[in-house]
Amino acid sequence: MKSKRRSINNLISRPFQKQPKIGKAPGSVIYLGKRRGEKFRVSLMHYNEAEITEEPLEKVEAFVLSPTSRGVNWFNIKGLSNTEEVETLGKSFGLSALTLEDIVNTDQRPKMDHLDDHLFVVVKMIYPGDVNQFHIEHVAIVLLRDTVLLFQEVEEDVFEGVRERIRSSYGRIRNRKADYLLFALLDAIVDQYFIVMELMGNKIEQLEEKVYEKPNADLIHEIQALKKEVLELRKHIRPVKELVNQLIHIENSLIAEDTRPFLRDILDHCNEIQDNIDLYREMSVSLMEIYMSNMSNKMNEVMKVLTIMASIFIPLTFIAGIYGMNFQYMPELHERYAYPMVLGVMALMVIVMLIYFKRKDWL
Amino acid sequence: MKSKRRSINNLISRPFQKQPKIGKAPGSVIYLGKRRGEKFRVSLMHYNEAEITEEPLEKVEAFVLSPTSRGVNWFNIKGLSNTEEVETLGKSFGLSALTLEDIVNTDQRPKMDHLDDHLFVVVKMIYPGDVNQFHIEHVAIVLLRDTVLLFQEVEEDVFEGVRERIRSSYGRIRNRKADYLLFALLDAIVDQYFIVMELMGNKIEQLEEKVYEKPNADLIHEIQALKKEVLELRKHIRPVKELVNQLIHIENSLIAEDTRPFLRDILDHCNEIQDNIDLYREMSVSLMEIYMSNMSNKMNEVMKVLTIMASIFIPLTFIAGIYGMNFQYMPELHERYAYPMVLGVMALMVIVMLIYFKRKDWL
C-alpha cells in the first residue's frame, strides 16, 4: 500500500536542504541536489554553416580566451555538485554570483533573468522513466553572444535530437545564431512535457477504468497519488509559460527578431500543456466523485440485502414464535391442517414481500 | 456500460502521435491526424461583383503566377495527410515552415498568427453527427491579399451556405474583399457551435429527467461522460473568442475597417457560447448533486423499511419467546384467555408503532 503512495515531499521544495545556506550571504554557490557523485564534465560543440567540431574540454579558460572561429559555441556542463568547478567556469564567462547560485540550486523554480550581457533560464527537464514514473531534472541555460552554456545535474538528457540536427548538415539550426540553439533546447524540453502528459493521460484512463469496474478502498490512495503528481507537474511546468512569454517580449539584441516566431510556437505548446494539466485536475476531482458515489452505491446494495433478508425472515420467525408458545389453551395447535396452513401463510408472505421489493427495484 | 463512457483520451491531445516529431526540427511538416486515406484535392472559387468561376485545380502554381482577373480567390484544399502537396502549395504562396507545420498539425489549438503579409487562423469545425455525437475537424485558414486558403482534413464541411451565398448574385459577399470571406467562413463555423450547444442542452435535459425519475448507478457514467464532453467543447471553443478578439484589434490592412463590425458580431456569438458552456458546467455539477442526494434518499428509504420491520417484529418475537419458555411455574400459561390476550397486546403494540412511524412521516 505504501509503495503506491507518492510522498508529499516530492511536491515541496525541501528547505532543510537549504540549511547549509541559511545565514550564508546571497550569491553563495551551494549545491542542494542529491546527485553528489556525478563527475564534472564539460563538452563543447562548435558549429557554423560550414563546419562542426565536438570535443570534451579540459580547460575551459583556454578556449574562452581564444575565440578563433566564427559560429555558435555550445558548452554542455554536467555534474553540478562540483560547485567549485562550476564557479570557476561561470566566472570565466562573467556570470554574476546570483546567477551561479541559481545554476547549482536544484530547488530553483523555473524562471528567466535578464542581465546586461546574458539571459539566464532555469527550467525542469521532465521525461518518462520506468514503470509509470517520470524523472525531473534541473537544467540551467545561459545565453551569451554566440555562446550557450547548458548546465545539467546528470549525464542523461533530452537533447540528443538537437545534437543530431546540428551534426546532420541539413536543417535550419546550422545557419542560425545562439538564440536559435536556446530555442531548440527549450523546444526539446517542452516536447518531452507532451510525452509526460500522455503518460499521465494513460494513468488517469486506467484509474478511471478501475474506479468504474472494481472500486475498492485502495483506489483512494492511487487517486490522491495521481492528484499529487498532477500538482507536481503543474508546479514545474506552469512557470515555463511565463518565462517563454518574457523571452518573446524581451528587448534585447541577444534574441533576434526572426527567432521570436519560434518562441511563440513554444508558447503555443505551453498553452496546450496548461490546458491538459487543468483538465487532469478536473479529472482527478471527477475520479474522487465517481469513487465516492460508487462507495455510496455499494453501501446501498449492502443495506438492501440486509433489509430484504430481515424484512422477510423476521416476521416469519415471529409467526413461528407464536406457535412455539406454551399456552394451555391454543386451539390452533390441535387442528389437523394447522401446520401446513401456517407454512402456506408464510410462503404467501414471502411472495408478497418479494413482489414488493421487486416493485421497488431492490432485486 | 462501456459504450456509454466517453474515453478521456478524446479530451487530451495525444502526444505519442507526436513522437514522429520529437527530435525533428521545428517547422517539419508532419501530419498528425487519423485521416490518412483522404485524397488531396484543391478547388478554386474566384469571384467578384460581376462574375464567378469554380473549378477543381490540377496545378496551383500556374494560377498563382498569372492572376489575370480582379476579385477574390478562394482555394479550398482537402486531404491534409498529403503533406508534400500541402508543402508545395503553401510555399508557392510564401507560407513559412512554422505555418505549414501548424496547417497539418491536427492537434493544434485554435489560434491566430499575424505575419508580415498574411494572417493565419486555426479553428475547429464542430458539427453534429449521428446519434448524439458531434464531429470535430481541424481547419486552417490563411488570409492573403485577395486570396483565402482554406485547409480541411475531410471532404465534408460546414461552408456550403457560404458557397451558395457567393453563387447567388445577391448578398453582400460578392462586393467584398477576401477579409469578408474569412469572416464568412468563421461565422459559418461559429454558427455550427450553436447547433452543438443545442444538442448538448437536449442531452443535459434528458439526463436531468432520468436523474430525477429513475436514478441508478449507471447514470454516474453518463453524467461524467457529459462533463467530459463539455470540457472537450470548452477546450476547442474557448480559444476562438480570444483569436476573434485579436482579429478585431489587429493593425493590419488585410482586415478592412468595415469588416470589423462583422467580426465583433462573431465575438458576441462567442460570448454567448461561452455563457452556455459555463452554464453546462454548472448543470453537470448540479446533476451530480441531484444524483448524490437521490442516492442518499434511496438509502434513507431502505433504512426506513428495515427499521419499521425490525421495530415492529423484534419486540413481538420477544413476547412470543417469553411464553415459549419452559419454566414449570408460569401461571399465565394456564389462563383460559391468556393466548387471545397476548395476541391482543401484540396487535396493540403494532398499532402504537404504526402511529409512531406515521407521526415521524416514515410511512
Next chain:
Amino acid sequence: MKSKRRSINNLISRPFQKQPKIGKAPGSVIYLGKRRGEKFRVSLMHYNEAEITEEPLEKVEAFVLSPTSRGVNWFNIKGLSNTEEVETLGKSFGLSALTLEDIVNTDQRPKMDHLDDHLFVVVKMIYPGDVNQFHIEHVAIVLLRDTVLLFQEVEEDVFEGVRERIRSSYGRIRNRKADYLLFALLDAIVDQYFIVMELMGNKIEQLEEKVYEKPNADLIHEIQALKKEVLELRKHIRPVKELVNQLIHIENSLIAEDTRPFLRDILDHCNEIQDNIDLYREMSVSLMEIYMSNMSNKMNEVMKVLTIMASIFIPLTFIAGIYGMNFQYMPELHERYAYPMVLGVMALMVIVMLIYFKRKDWL
C-alpha cells in the same frame, strides 16, 4: 413534481431556432422570438420644455423627413415579428443591417454597440408575472441625435412611469435631450430588476423555511429550480453592468457630460444587483448543504431507532430462547421463582440499556 421543475432550456439560447439563419448572410433580419402574432405598432411621443404630443404613427417616413419642431422624439415600436416593417423603419433612420439583425434577434445577449451616428443598446426587461414567475422580454434601444427608438416584442412594458413623468409638466426629463430619455428607460428597466430580486429573495426565504422545517425529497427539485432561476437572471443581468459602464466612458457627443452622473447611478444599482445575485448563488449552495445535512440527520435518527429497538430486544429474545430450550437437565426451569426472576433480569437489562442510550444522547 414535473411542474415544479424549471426546464433547463429556459437557461440556454435555443440555437435550433436559429437554424433559419444558418447559412444566411450576416445582417439577415430574421425574427427568432415566440411572439409571432403581435401586431406592428409605432407610436411617437414628441416633447420639449414647452409642449408634448403623443400620437400613433401611420407613416414613419413622413415624419422623419419633416422634423418640424425642436425637442425629443421617442418612437416606441412594438411587434418585432414583423421584420419587414422593422427593416423599413430602421433603414429610414439609417440603421445598419447588423443593428437591424440584433433588434429582432430575441436571443441577443445584452450589449452596447457604438456606431458613427447612433448608439445601440440591447437589454432584457425582466418583471414579475403571476405566481412567483417573472417575464423576460427583449428590448432594443437606438439613440440618435434628438431621437430614441425603442423596440419591444410585446405591448406590456415597464416604461409607464417614464411616460407619466414626461406628460406631467414638472420633472427634469422635459428639459433634457434624448440621452436623458435613454437613461430614464434603462433606469426603469433596472428598477424592475430590484423587484425581481425581492421576489427571488422571498422565494429563497420560503424555501429555507421549508428545508429547515420539513425537508423531503421534493425540495431538491425546488432548490435546483431556484438555482437555475438565479443562473438565468445572472445571464441576463450581468452584461448590463458592462454595457452601462461602456455608456459612461464612451467618447461620443450623443451622451452629454451632465447625463453621465445619472448613468453612474444606474451602475451603482447594477453593482448592488450583482451583489444580490452573488448572494443568491451562495444561498442556493447553502440550501443544498442544509438539505443534505438534514437528510443525514434523518438517517441518523432512523438508525438510532433501529439500533435502540434491536439492542434492547435481541438480547431479551436470546434469554427467552435459552429457557425455551428443551434440555432434559435444566435445573432453573423447575425453580419456583425462576420465571419472575428472569423477567426481573430482563427489566433490569432494559433499564441499563435505556440509561446507556440516554447517556449517549440517543433518546
Next chain:
Amino acid sequence: MKSKRRSINNLISRPFQKQPKIGKAPGSVIYLGKRRGEKFRVSLMHYNEAEITEEPLEKVEAFVLSPTSRGVNWFNIKGLSNTEEVETLGKSFGLSALTLEDIVNTDQRPKMDHLDDHLFVVVKMIYPGDVNQFHIEHVAIVLLRDTVLLFQEVEEDVFEGVRERIRSSYGRIRNRKADYLLFALLDAIVDQYFIVMELMGNKIEQLEEKVYEKPNADLIHEIQALKKEVLELRKHIRPVKELVNQLIHIENSLIAEDTRPFLRDILDHCNEIQDNIDLYREMSVSLMEIYMSNMSNKMNEVMKVLTIMASIFIPLTFIAGIYGMNFQYMPELHERYAYPMVLGVMALMVIVMLIYFKRKDWL
C-alpha cells in the same frame, strides 16, 4: 429554533421598499429606512486651532450665508426620515438631487462620488449591540471646502471619540482642515469594524467549540446563520476598501496631500479587515465540514453498536432456537451436561466476538 436563525432578508436590499420610488424620476429624495420617528436635528461644531464652538442649529441657512470665522464647520444632521428638511439643507449647500437621493437612501451601497466642488461618501456604521448582535447604520458624509456634512439616521453614533479629540485642545485635528475631519470620521467607523470582527471571531470560536464538543442538528442553523452574518458584513465592508482607495488617488484639492498618508492608513485597516472576512468565510466552511464529519462519526458509532449487539446475540439466539426444536430424536437433549456445555459454547462465542470487535477497534 427560529430565534437562532437569521433571516436572509437582512442580507438583501429590500426593493419593495423601493416601490414608492419605482416610476419616480431619479433624484427624488425618498427615505427608505425604518427610523421614521426620529426627529430632525442639526448641530454645528466649528473649530480652528484657537477656538471651538458647539451649538444646536435652528436655521442652517443663516449660518451658511455668513461664514464669519476661519476654521472647519462640522454639521451633524440626524433624522433622515425628514426628507424635506434634508433637501432644504442640502440645496443650501449646493448638493445635487442625485446626492440628496443617496443621502436618504438607506439601502445605498458604500460608495464615493466625486463632484465638482464636493466629495460625497456613503458608508455603513457597524457597531456591536447587545447579545451578540451588531447594528448597521447608514451614514453619508459630504466634504465641502472647510465644511463637513455628516448625515445619520439615528442619535447614537461612533464619533464621540472624534468630538472629544476636537474639544481637547491638543491633538492634530484642530490644526487641520476639513479633509482631516473626513478622515477622522472614516477612521472612527473603520475602527468599529475591528470591534465587530472581534465579536464575530468570538462567535466562531464558541461555535467551533460546540461543533467539536456536542454536535447536534441545531448547530447547522447556527453555522448557517453565522455564514449569513459574514456575508452581510462583507457586503457592507468590502466596498469601503474601494472607496478609500479612490479617495487616496483622487485628483482634487479638497483632499490635501498630507492627508493621504492617513487615508492610506485606513486602507491598511481595510485590507486587514478583508483578510479577516475571508478567513471567517473559510472558517464557516470548515465548521460545516467538521459538523458533517461529526455527523458521519456519530452514524458510524450508532451502526457499530447495532452491529455488535446483533452479531453477538443473533447467533446465540439461533443456537438457543436449535435446542428449542421439538424433534423426537435429538440425542443432545438428554445428555446430562448438555445445557451447561451449550452455555459454555455460547460464552466462548461471545468472547471470540468481543476479541474480533476489539481488534477492529470497534469497542
Next chain:
Amino acid sequence: MKSKRRSINNLISRPFQKQPKIGKAPGSVIYLGKRRGEKFRVSLMHYNEAEITEEPLEKVEAFVLSPTSRGVNWFNIKGLSNTEEVETLGKSFGLSALTLEDIVNTDQRPKMDHLDDHLFVVVKMIYPGDVNQFHIEHVAIVLLRDTVLLFQEVEEDVFEGVRERIRSSYGRIRNRKADYLLFALLDAIVDQYFIVMELMGNKIEQLEEKVYEKPNADLIHEIQALKKEVLELRKHIRPVKELVNQLIHIENSLIAEDTRPFLRDILDHCNEIQDNIDLYREMSVSLMEIYMSNMSNKMNEVMKVLTIMASIFIPLTFIAGIYGMNFQYMPELHERYAYPMVLGVMALMVIVMLIYFKRKDWL
C-alpha cells in the same frame, strides 16, 4: 483533545486589544503586543569596508547628532512595549507619527510605506520553536540614508547570520550601502519561511500517514488545526511578496540599482513559498477528502459485518423456530433423521450464503 486544537484566535487580529486605541487620534503610539516585560535596548553596529564597531547605546541622540564616520549604521531596537523610548528615538530620526504607530502596532499587516526620506517596512519574523510550533514576531525596519533601524519585540531573532557576515571581513555586505543591509535582513527573514514550510510539510506528511493508516475521529481536529496554521502562515507571508515587489519597482535613490537583482531574488523565494502554501491548502483539502472517504469505507465495513451476520443467522433462526412450534400434527418431528437433516440443510444454507458473499467481495 483540546490541546490539539489551535485556537482560531491566533488567526485573527485581536481588535479588543485595540480598544485602548479606539477614539484616540491616529498616530497615537500605543503598544498592542503581549511582551510588556521586555527591556528597551538599543545596540548600534557601524561598519564600512575598513572597520566595524558594535556597541550598546545609552543615548541615541548623541550619536545621531555627530555622524563622525562614513559607512552604514545599523540600530537594533528591542522591547517595543517601551513606547515612550521608541517615540523619542523615532522622532530623533524624523519618523512621522503614523510610522511610529505602526512600529509598535504588533497587529500591523506586512506592508511597505514610501515616505520622502525613508522607506518603512513591516514584516513578520516566523521561525520554528519547540514541538512542531513556530513563533511569529513583529519586525519593523526603517531605511534611511546610511542608516537602518530594526525594531523587534523580543531579544531572540533570525539575524545572527547577517551579523556574522558583517563581522567577518569577507562577504559582499561590508562594501555595500544601507539598502543592501535592508535586503540582507529581509533575506534572512524569508529564509526562515522556508524552514517553517519544511516543518509544515513534515506535519502534513505525518498527518497523511495517520489518515491512511488509522483514521479516527480525532484526526479531524488535527486536519482542521493544520488548515488554520496554513491560513495563518498565508496571512503573514502573502503580503510580503507584494511589498518586495514594491521595493523593486520603487523610484527612490535609497534603493540602489544594483541592489534590485538581490531583491528580485527574494521575490523568487516569495513565489516559491506561495506555491508551497497553495499546495499545502490543496493538501489539507485532500486530507479531508481521504478522511471522509475512509470514514465511509469503515461504515461500509461495519454494515457488511452486520449484513453477513444477520443474513446468515436470521433465516436459520427461522427454521429452528419452525420446528419449535407446538402443533400437534407435524409429521417431521417424529422422523428418525429429521434433526440431522435439518442441521444439514442449515449448513448448506450457510455455505450458499458464504459463497454468495464471497462472490460479492464482501468477505
